[in-house]
Amino acid sequence: xxxxxxxxxxxxxxxxxxxxxxxxxxxxxxxxxxxxxxxxxxxxxxxxxxxxxxxxxxxxxxxxxxxxxxxxxxxxxxxxxxxxxxxxxxxxxxxxxxxxxxxxxxxxxxxxxxxxxxxxxxxxxxxxxxxxxxxxxxxxxxxxxxxxxxxxxxxxxxxxxxxxxxxxxxxxxxxxxxxxxxxxxxx
Numbered sequence: 001x002x003x004x005x006x007x008x009x010x011x012x013x014x015x016x017x018x019x020x021x022x023x024x025x026x027x028x029x030x031x032x033x034x035x036x037x038x039x040x041x042x043x044x045x046x047x048x049x050x051x052x053x054x055x056x057x058x059x060x061x062x063x064x065x066x067x068x069x070x071x072x073x074x075x076x077x078x079x080x081x082x083x084x085x086x087x088x089x090x091x092x093x094x095x096x097x098x099x100x101x102x103x104x105x106x107x108x109x110x111x112x113x114x115x116x117x118x119x120x121x122x123x124x125x126x127x128x129x130x131x132x133x134x135x136x137x138x139x140x141x142x143x144x145x146x147x148x149x150x151x152x153x154x155x156x157x158x159x160x161x162x163x164x165x166x167x168x169x170x171x172x173x174x175x176x177x178x179x180x181x182x183x184x185x186x187x
Contacts, residue, residue, distance in 0.1 A: 130180065
């Protein structure tokens with residue numbers, strides 16, 4: 001029963017992704033019917049598996065197998081290109097290349113460290129305040145979410161060359177996250 005539902009999920013995900021790929025491949029014209037059909041096929045696949053084997057297992061299996069089916073369509077259409085000449089590598093330039101300035105390093109460290117941590121705390125508090133479920137579970141997940149979000153904020157901040165953009169995003173995330181958490185009440 002689960003294997004059959006997984007097969008339905010794979011086929012439905014591949015069909016929906018195939019319709020979306022065909023609609024988005026022609027950039028000169030819009031294809032609203034193909035786009036609607038693709039998203040409808042993906043949604044119907046998830047709902048069918050949820051109705052077939054139960055809401056919890058069915059949604060999980062439907063989302064996973066539909067995603068795998070869509071990934072198969074994407075992998076089937078991959079194109080391998082040869083590297084262009086003129087450059088040693090085809091990779092993007094490293095963020096640390098070029099002349100370094102000591103003040104930029106200190107500013108990036110301040111942005112990634114304390115400001116990234118406050119933004120991560122704001123996201124964790126906002127999750128603990130607004131997520132559905134038992135308050136103890138929300139607090140636990142919020143506490144586990146905080147170091148992950150902090151690591152992502154640090155990675156992004158240290159890799160980004162535009163310091164004002166990093167400052168704006170981190171401070172905006174901090175203000176909005178804490179404001180939303182205060183609106184609902186932290187727990």
